[in-house]
Amino acid sequence: MTALRDYLLARQIGKGAAGNIGITADRLDSLYSNAEPTVEEVRLIARFLKVSARELIVPIRTGSERRTKLRSNFNYIRDSLGYHEACRIENTLDEVSDSLGFPSDLPYFVDYPKTSQSAEHLSRIFRAEFLHVDMVKPIPQLPALLFDKFGTVAFRVKARKVDGASYRKGGTALIAIAERNDIRMLFTLAHEVSHLLVDIEDDTNNEIWIDEDVLYPSNNEVREVEFFANEFAATLLIPVEGLLEELKYLRRSLVGPAQLTAFHIASVARKFGTSFSVAARRCENLGLLDFGGAATIEAEIKRKYGSAEKYANVLKIAPRFTINWDYPSRNALQKIYPLVEEGEVSLTRMHDLLSLKMM
Known part of the structure; x- marks a missing residue:
């Protein structure tokens, strides 16, 4: 059994899309009934959904199969697409963590108060004492700083509902950022850093925080946590x-x-x-x-x-800076290149996981 049916259900692909995919409506209906897809059908559907063919073949871990404690800012039980994306991103982060293997020195602040004043205070400490960036400059190099100073890899993923995810496992710390424009991605990155600093303390048992919408969380139970993360992000980016x-x-x-x-x-x-x-x-x-x-x-x-x-x-206001989102991923791959040469890690697979183009 492949993951194709789960993908079709989560994305709510109706029979009307069959022509755009390149298959018949009856055949699409059969795939919904768990018919085995052909290689060509997998290729066509992957192209239509803009995902890798592998994602349609290998089932994702969900529910009791998950290895990771899942926390989120939305009610994923009522959101099939959001839940499917959350599980897929968790699977990706878990595989990336196992493949990279090196620890992160990103700190964790125990029982940090969740107020706007404390968010600003933490952002100032983090900027000055950990990132070593002064208080007047922008930080377009935030993805690079997180990797160079802490070994924390932030990388892009494809997702429609989920904005980002922060993840700790056995000393590693990772951030997945959904591909959006640089404005949204930079804010999401800073938001996820906040979760790693004050919300995810579990280094031995896996824990992940999934954010469907960092600006407007729908889960009232985590409103205070999300408010703090947004305040931290805003004050970190604009001191x-x-x-x-x-x-x-x-x-x-x-x-x-x-x-x-x-x-x-x-x-x-x-x-x-x-x-x-x-x-x-x-x-x-x-x-x-x-x-x-x-x-x-x-x-x-x-x-x-x-x-x-x-x-x-x-008004011809000066354009924004550009951000090198590939920097952490490419440097992480260089760090584990001996494992690639020994055949313990697949270079092609890592490029796929980290949304990198083969050079």
Whole structure:
């Protein structure tokens, strides 16, 4: 039995998609009934779903078969696609951890209080004392820093519902980031770092945290934890010194109103690699905007321009930095290359797991 039927059910692929796949509706119905697919059918469906053929062949571990304690910010029992993606990502993280094998030195802070003030405090400690990055610069190199300083590998995965996942197992620490735009992925990465620092302490028995939507979690039971992770992410990416320094520069170099405007916020967002919404809320939390001001400004920008990004483009605000998401994965592979040469690890399989192209 293959994993194909589970994939079709989770993605809710109806008979109407058969033509786009390249098979008949009756044949698709047979596959739903656990008929054995041909090699060509697996290839066609994998191309349609934009996944590797292997994912449709090898069943994923679910339920009691899982090796890992699963925690999440959504009710996966009621979300078949989210649960399927969560199990698949857990399987991937488990295999990557077994294959890489080297430990992570990323710290864990026991019983850390979950308040906005403590989130900012932790982000400042982490930035200054662990990452050794000053408080005025953006950190586009965050994926590289996590690997170089702690041996923590952050890598991309394909997922529609899940945004990211953080994972510890026997001393290793990994982060999976769903492929989105750089803005969302960087924020998700910082969010998952928070989970590793304060939520996942289990080094011996596996534990994973799955986030379906880092900005709007649907599970009320973890709302406090998710709020803390978002506050940590925002303050890590936009430290107060960097924000004030950028505003000072803008007011010094441009003729305009002294009060904070959408232009200032959009400039901060692009400078530090966040969304307009994250930058605006950061300003509001620091008292630079009245309560509710962030949402009001963002709504007005969307009404006039369609999106904050279009607004920034119209005003010719400097483009964002780019992020090298492949750096941790490629350097991790170099680190285990002796195992590849000895045949203990498949280089092709690792490229597939880490979403890397063969060079």
